[in-house]
Amino acid sequence: MLNLPDFDDHEAVTWVSDRKSGLRAVIAQHSTVLGPAAGGCRLWSYGSPEAGVVDALRLSRGMSYKNAMAGLPLGGGKAVIFGPVPADQREAVFEAFGAAVERLAGRYVTAEDVGVSVSDMQIVARQTRAVSGLPRASGSVGGDPSPYTARGVLRGIEVAMRQADGRTDLEGVRVAVQGLGSVGGALCGLLAERGAKLLVADPHPDRVAAVCEATGAKAVPLDAILFQDVDVLAPCALGGILTAEVIGALNATVIAGAANNQLADRAASAALAASDLIYVPDYVINAGGIIVVAAEYLGGQTEADVLDRVDAIGPRVADLLARAAREAVPVDALADQLAAGLIEAAR
Known part of the structure; x- marks a missing residue:
């Protein structure tokens, strides 16, 4: 991995394997200089384990740059779950993934990405508070980014x-x-x-x-x-x-x-x-999605604040x-x- 062109002095790359649920995943933390490494979780069927690792490396670096350019107090991270995941195992897989995120002690904050839904993040939230993209509570910001x-x-x-x-x-x-x-x-x-x-x-x-x-x-x-x-x-x-x-x-x-x-x-x-x-x-x-994810996770912003920050992309x-x-x-x-x-x- 250290010799892959997309390895960019990543702070940590964690391989996750859970025999009971069948979970296989990689969590890449590119940088925590600006804050916890934040970035969604992608579920995809890769052609090889290396392809999944490369995707995680590239995506996590992109999240570092995305969060920096958007002025967010977050670093860059990304998780990929290797699919396919059988429907009857999906809940167990995301329970195990949530436990893996929790073991990182707040250094990585997850949310939904390709192949992952709000309901999946609700399962993750049973195991860790380092998750965003959850259903919006009354009067708060958040939800589907x-x-x-x-x-x-x-x-x-x-x-x-x-x-x-x-x-x-x-x-x-x-x-x-x-x-x-x-x-x-x-x-x-x-x-x-x-x-x-x-x-x-x-x-x-x-x-x-x-x-x-x-x-x-x-x-x-x-x-x-x-x-x-x-x-x-x-x-x-x-x-x-x-x-x-x-x-x-x-x-x-x-x-x-x-x-x-x-x-x-x-x-x-x-x-x-x-x-x-x-x-x-x-x-x-x-960056609009991570802007609302950050607002949900960090708190202290209204919907109007979020929309103003999204519109500032222009x-x-x-x-x-x-x-x-x-x-x-x-x-x-x-x-x-x-x-x-x-x-x-x-x-």
Whole structure:
């Protein structure tokens, strides 16, 4: 693991195995300089254990940068549970996962991510208080973070389109959305409300049908969604989809979506820098979810406070894009530099 390219001086990487429940998981803590390592728990069927470890390493580093850029008193962490998990074992698996989080004594705070629901986090909460994304109590903030993530992505898209062609609204803007899970589906609703024309794709036909019926979107084959002639490409599925080859074949003006770790590798970053694409770094635009998770866990904020912080993603994206253009540097490299600088300053 220490030789993997995605190992970035992580503070701790914990392998979790529970024979009784069948749980197999990895919890990666990238940094606790700014606060406890916070980041969701993903349940996925990986091709190999190494692939799951790499995902945890990349995602936890992204959470460190995301939380730093959002001004949150949290470090970066991430957990992955190796699937599949049989339905009759799901409760036991998340009970065991909660116990594993508790053994980390508050150094890692979990929440839901891909493949994990609010009800799963309720099971985790039986074992530990280091959990967020729980059902909202009366008068408090919290709950499912996906609508907040979608709202932040919307704000980023608005700003990116303003830079692209001076638009002040999204009426008639063509957006291709890859992935119609909780965030992608919510984003489609917000875009449709603002008059955007949507092209959508997802492996689950029922999701595609529901979004098309609700928003008037047009369904596109999954293997074609990235290459549509659109104003905005919004990746909202899994990461690593933007390779150098894919970037060279895109017909979009802006890339702005909710997926984590969209750039597959350094070659993809170089291809992006050599293109005319406007790219909004994923961990800057998709911070809405962790903003509400932090508010729920730390307390002391109202719903209005949370929405103000989510909406501040727009000006933050605008400043980042403007500075990258002014200094003639790749925007993803600039974002990494700024986030790492914030962490080092705190250290």
